[in-house]
Amino acid sequence: MPLRARVATSVSRTAAALSRAAGRGDGSVIGGWIGLKIEPELLRHLAVGRRIALVSGTNGKTTTTRLSAAAVAVAGRVATNSYGANMPTGHTSALAKAGTTPYAVLEVDEHYLPQVIGATDAEVVALLNLSRDQLDRAKEVAMMAQLWRQCLAAHPAVRVIANADDPMVVWAAHAATAVTWFSAGQRWTDDSWVCPACGAHIAREEADSGGLPPAGPGDWRCTGCDLRRPTPQWSVEDDGIVGPDGRWHKVALQLPGRVNLGNAATALALADAFDVRPERAVPKLAEVTSIAGRYAVVERDGRRIRLLLAKNPASWLEAFDMATPAPTLLSINARDPDGLDTSWLFDVDFAPLRGRELLITGDRAYDLAVRLTVNDVPFRHVPTFAEAVTGVPAGPLEVIANYTAFQDIRAELDRVL
Structure with missing residues (x-):
């Protein structure tokens, strides 16, 4: 060179x-x-x-x-x-x-x-x-x-x-x-x-x-x-x-x-x-496991937490297919890397989440709450990820989050991923 x-x-x-x-x-x-x-x-x-x-x-x-x-x-x-x-x-x-x-x-x-x-x-x-x-x-x-x-x-x-x-x-x-x-x-x-x-x-x-x-x-x-x-x-x-x-x-x-x-x-x-x-x-x-934290599984306070990244309607549909019927936390932000417009939430059918214990959090949790209500999907709002972890029984916890919400949760898990 x-x-x-x-x-x-x-x-x-x-x-x-x-x-x-x-x-x-x-x-x-x-x-x-x-x-x-x-x-x-x-x-x-x-x-x-x-x-x-x-x-x-x-x-x-x-x-x-x-x-x-x-x-x-x-x-x-x-x-x-x-x-x-x-x-x-x-x-x-x-x-x-x-x-x-x-x-x-x-x-x-x-x-x-x-x-x-x-x-x-x-x-x-x-x-x-x-x-x-x-x-x-x-x-x-x-x-x-x-x-x-x-x-x-x-x-x-x-x-x-x-x-x-x-x-x-x-x-x-x-x-x-x-x-x-x-x-x-x-x-x-x-x-x-x-x-x-x-x-x-x-x-x-x-x-x-x-x-x-x-x-x-x-x-x-x-x-x-x-x-x-x-x-x-x-x-x-x-x-x-x-x-x-x-x-x-x-x-x-x-x-x-x-x-x-x-x-x-x-x-x-x-x-x-x-x-x-x-x-x-x-x-x-077959040797590939977690990719930049995606699909990673972390043990914390008796909960087996699995992280799934979903950023738009197509990827949320795939995330629902991957998630087991365990308690599930959805986290939504709308910062610059995520895109500031959250109206895409109304393009996602959240019906597959009915019947499971569902929690929501994130900067735009209320936007998500409106969409879930319209979709007739029961949920519970928690202010923080830590409260979500303590708010579900010991065992598996599925976490589905968009870009910055995903990174926030990774940071809170001390970047052990």
């Missing part, structure tokens, strides 16, 4: 290390921020000589990135932003900290994907899903799909790993030259009823198919143009994953929920793009 880039890399590592030593965070942002101030092209310099994969989407980026990094590590050392700092500052910090590695797997915020592809000359890009997120500042879903589509058309050398179950992702990925399709499912469909190509209705059920052949389980098609679900090369079947050669691979994850089997399918497809065979990668997936 040029001298300025070498200096910037050294300063970036030092700043990140000092941040960690001072207890001010993991250093995954400040290191990259300072490095880029010294050398604005630092990310480009750090990317040279590595085979790089990017993972982007509204939900599941951090988990899929962690699983993918574990799978690719079979082939060699991997640099990754494992704490979820998914903008160029985080990417820069991660690559600077890792030193020389043959591979990098980086989580990328949806908005920054074009910028990061351009800066890193990424070889592989995995596109997970697109749904509404942070209503006060995120792009409308079809606009994001258009951004991705234009980006992929401008980078024909990129190999794309794309979710065949999401019409928005499929439309965007069709602009790519080489696409591998995986099936991860799409439980949340409220943001993809209208075709992004022609504006006609997306048919998902026989009665809704507009005279076309009925859509089968998981199938979809546009009623106005030829956009339809591609045939996936990688798919979830029972408790395993089927690859392009038709072979079924049992996947024993330590992570809960069927959604994580879909994330594992993405990781295997991504690793395969780097010539890592699934039979070698699958055992590595």
Whole structure:
């Protein structure tokens, strides 16, 4: 690297290390921020000589990135932003900290994907899903799909790993030259009823198919143009994953929920793009446990507390699927990282929580209280997380929280995660 880039890399590592030593965070942002101030092209310099994969989407980026990094590590050392700092500052910090590695797997915020592809000359890009997120500042879903589509058309050398179950992702990925399709499912469909190509209705059920052949389980098609679900090369079947050669691979994850089997399918497809065979990668997936505190289980005062992160309607739906029927605490904030608009709560059906002991807390607990009342879901408000812990019997306690509420609870648990 040029001298300025070498200096910037050294300063970036030092700043990140000092941040960690001072207890001010993991250093995954400040290191990259300072490095880029010294050398604005630092990310480009750090990317040279590595085979790089990017993972982007509204939900599941951090988990899929962690699983993918574990799978690719079979082939060699991997640099990754494992704490979820998914903008160029985080990417820069991660690559600077890792030193020389043959591979990098980086989580990328949806908005920054074009910028990061351009800066890193990424070889592989995995596109997970697109749904509404942070209503006060995120792009409308079809606009994001258009951004991705234009980006992929401008980078024909990129190999794309794309979710065949999401019409928005499929439309965007069709602009790519080489696409591998995986099936991860799409439980949340409220943001993809209208075709992004022609504006006609997306048919998902026989009665809704507009005279076309009925859509089968998981199938979809546009009623106005030829956009339809591609045939996936990688798919979830029972408790395993089927690859392009038709072979079924049992996947024993330590992570809960069927959604994580879909994330594992993405990781295997991504690793395969780097010539890592699934039979070698699958055992590595089983070694992944907590991801930046997500899914972590902590014993405290006789309670077995499990943390689940949920930030938008799609991820709350998946969190309900993962949660056991134990006492459950919901915590909602609306600080800047969360998005300031909480009206999305009315897009979430909280009915699956009926019949369990339910507690709520957080800065915007009253907003949540109104939504639960409308949804006819009984609850009890507790002012603090500590009161929630002491307010339930000994045993399991499920905690579902959005970004800053999740971090507040992690801090209160003394960062033992």
